[in-house]
Amino acid sequence: MRTAEQEAVLRSVRKLVDFWQIEAHELDGIVPVLAAPLSAEQERLRPRYRHPISGETWCGEGSQPDWLKAALTREGYTVEELRLSVSDDPATSV
Numbered sequence: 001m002r003t004a005e006q007e008a009v010l011r012s013v014r015k016l017v018d019f020w021q022i023e024a025h026e027l028d029g030i031v032p033v034l035a036a037p038l039s040a041e042q043e044r045l046r047p048r049y050r051h052p053i054s055g056e057t058w059c060g061e062g063s064q065p066d067w068l069k070a071a072l073t074r075e076g077y078t079v080e081e082l083r084l085s086v087s088d089d090p091a092t093s094v
Contacts, residue, residue, distance in 0.1 A: 004055035049082045057084075 002010070016022075038046065047057035049068060056067045071077040 007055065048084055049079075050084050051082065052077075
């Protein structure tokens, strides 16, 4: 699992790559590390929601954690803003 700081750096790098329209072949000498496929249990428990500031996550099983309730009711976030896409998941992204 990556730290919140690592996640923030990855988001920044992705934004820079998109902004500057850098293509994969231009990243000469950088070899991506491919993650092993997740087991059924890992897939079931993989985070599906993340708070954008605190970095807290929830897999979507069981009762909603307090941070999620607060983010939705007091902080004004929508479910879509907190939901992770598959590309946001460190286990499936490079």
